[in-house]
Amino acid sequence: MSRPASAWIALAVVLVLAPAVLGVASRTRAALTRRRGAPVLQLYYDLAKLLRRGSVFSDTTTSVFRAAPACVLSAALMAATIVPLDGRGALIRFAGDVVALAYVLALGRFLLVLAALDTGSSFEGMGASREVAVASVVELGLFLSFGTLAVLTKTLSLSGMLGAALAAAWPAGSPAIVMTAVGLFALMLAECARVPVDDPATHLELTMIHEVMILDHSGPDLALILYASALELSIIGAVIVTLLVPRSGMPVGVSLAVLGGGLIVIGAGIGVVEATMARLRLPKIPLYLASASSLALFSLVLVLWSGA
């Protein structure tokens, strides 16, 4: 199978699987806390339901509020085209595409934050304020990780960093790679609003971050945003899976199976964290982000030190 075809199939796998990863997470959490929990496919049902519904728009809002969800989804889709989901090469790749990955997600976040402020609600303002604060530090950690990978693989494109060059770097660089992957997992929890930074299951607006920011969205718009968040989590998840199991040499079928299985494992991992940890107090979040970033920093120091 030629490379673009496998990239398209991998993209399709991630697009289809993304909501299930969150389902697995909540199912695992429920199982570990001795509850029954929602079905794994719950988010699909929710999305289908929301898409059938009409919308309620606040009188305060402008077209920013209406345009944001579609833009957020496009941004997430574009991010998916840069990541080599099949483990070999992405649909769009160029030197420095890591920057495009981070910045296109930032574009989505910017518009979502504006949509939140568009409602004039103090709760949504609060959520937006926390979201941008968390995201700025996550960005720092993300680029520390990218820096590590760039030094390790001597490539500037994600398709190289996660492709053949990664497999070649594994034997010597495994400590740094594993540390980067763990750091990325911790950053993913923050970026995608999961425990211990944010709790998607909480019901008190004052303690929420992401959830409270999208309080006013309804119907299809909410569906787009929920799906885009799930997709973002799966994209970062796919990066982590590829880091830990370089797939450039595998046959396409195996590679895709590893991707799907890996994403499910990541979902289960999120569930385990959610079942075993409490959400952190808001003032503690910078500390958490700093520790996650310092993991990435350590791995960067490691590769800079070792490969002089």
Add this chain to the structure above:
Amino acid sequence: MTPFLIGLGLVVAAAIAPVVLPRGGARSRTFGVLLLAGCGLTAAAGVIVLAGGGSVHQQWRPYLPGGDWVIGIDPLSAVFVIAVAVVGATNGVYGDADVRASAHPERSTEANATYAALVASLLLVVTAQSTLLFLTAWELMAISSFLLVITEHERAEVRRAGWIYVVATHAATLLLFVMFALWSTGAHDWTFASLAAAWGGAPSHRGVILLLGLVAFGLKAGYVPLHFWLPPAHSASPAHVSALMSGIVIKTGVYGILRLLTLSGTPPVWFGWTVCMLGAVSAMLGVLWALAQHDMKRLLAYHSVENIGIIMLGIGLGALGGAYGHPALAILGYGAAVLHTVNHALFKSLLFMAAGAVYRRTHTRNIEELGGLARRMPWTFVMFLIGAVAIIGVPPLNGFVSEWLIYVGIFETARTVGDLRLLICAAPVLALVGGLALACFAKVVGIVFLGTPRSACAAESSEVGSSYLMPQAVLAFACVAIGLLPALLATSIARLGAFVAGDPAWGSVGAAATIGTLRGPMLFAIVLAAAIAVAMLARFAFGRRRPVRHAPTWGCGYPEPTARMQYTASSFASPLISMFGALSGVHEHRGATLFHSEPRDIVLDAVLARAWARVESAALRLRPIQQGRLQLYLVYLVAAVLSCLLYLIVAR
């Protein structure tokens, strides 16, 4: 060369026209036509040079001391000429309308005349290729911009800002005098060409010259800690002056540093690292301090500090590329720095113009008093939003292209060996800067334009006219065009990078590399723009078949929300501000029913003002010896002469 000189002449004529012509509509029109024609011609001259790849110059021998006058356009001058012309023309049209709509419409005479004089001196600064001409243009620029800053001189804060600016800019000029004097000791005349030739002969002074240039031009560019004059000056001046100051005047500092590098050849390693460090610190602190501001124009001014930092990072990359012998990196770094300079000139002017329109209609620059302007000033909102998306550097606008080029340069160092690899640590810093910039512009756009009005002046605002909006539309179009079609500029960028790096032969190597490099983000930006368009169309087509209801914003059960309950700018920025603690320079006031924050400039208020107070009190202690009594001065004179004689006797 001739079109440029004619254009320059027309801009000078635009400076004279408001003074000599009788008051009325014809005068304003003449000013506009002369300025636009002059800027158009000079820009055309710049484009010709940039596209052709060569350079032109003209030399005169005036019967004046100081040697020949040389005006020349090489690729570096050309790109700055284009930027000056585009920003100068759009701001001129905007400024003419804005000053006439202000409380003092009669000031349009001197405002327009000084403005055109500033544009002319800027054109001369970036094309002068002999020392005396350059310094003359530099001083003209300083004086005309000072006069523009104090346009509203009846306000005390404006006068203070003006003084701080004039002190800073003259300190810079003084340092430039010392720098050129040191440099020219080995040169046979005062032209830049001779200075470049003399560089090899003055090895002992090289470090000093580079440092002097870095500080002198830095005082103009405004990187931390030399930025202190910038926020007060930008907040005090009329909108179009702030736009030109932030877009172009501070960039003459960048031009100066790049010119210094062009003339002096490959810089030493320490210079590259110093510039990189200054850039990183400046970007970081600039954006952090911007986040703390509530005065819209001060906030934008701190973002200029941030962006100068990003540009410096690019220059540092280029310098290190040269110093460590990586031509591709040198071209990438310098090229990215120049592109970001142009981009910043475009979107920052756009933002200042939109902010000025908001000020004109609401009479306040305080973000906390605004809100809901998107409904009242929809076009101004669109312009500001385009500027904001461009400045935070996200695709598909122009800010992304240049920031991405700098990132590529930084990541490129990861492939090298040795010390240079440490530069990879700049990538996370730049990423954090990007995150903070996003937070800051989410705050400005969200609090100023969205939500509901927080005061009567915001509620009663209305859209501005086309003489405000058309200039903004031109700049916004340029931002979108560079964002979507960056590969068209690739050859010019590579050529510029190679020119500054001092080896035009690298141009062809670099051109190929950069063109290849820029195709990626171009494809990405176009696909992204298309995806967004398709997704939005699909959403609206889909939504048409679904019922839509309108309701008040969900207030979590509280039935009577008011505009005062909205999140404020202070509270929006608070999590990030508190994360950085004392570094952010913010004093927060918290109470059971109140929360507001008050930004201070660490360098100006905490260091310079205090140091100056010490100097002043020391000077007061010396006061008794200066009493204005003739007898006392005669005693001093005699004592001085006697001590000189004594010294001569003892020395023998």
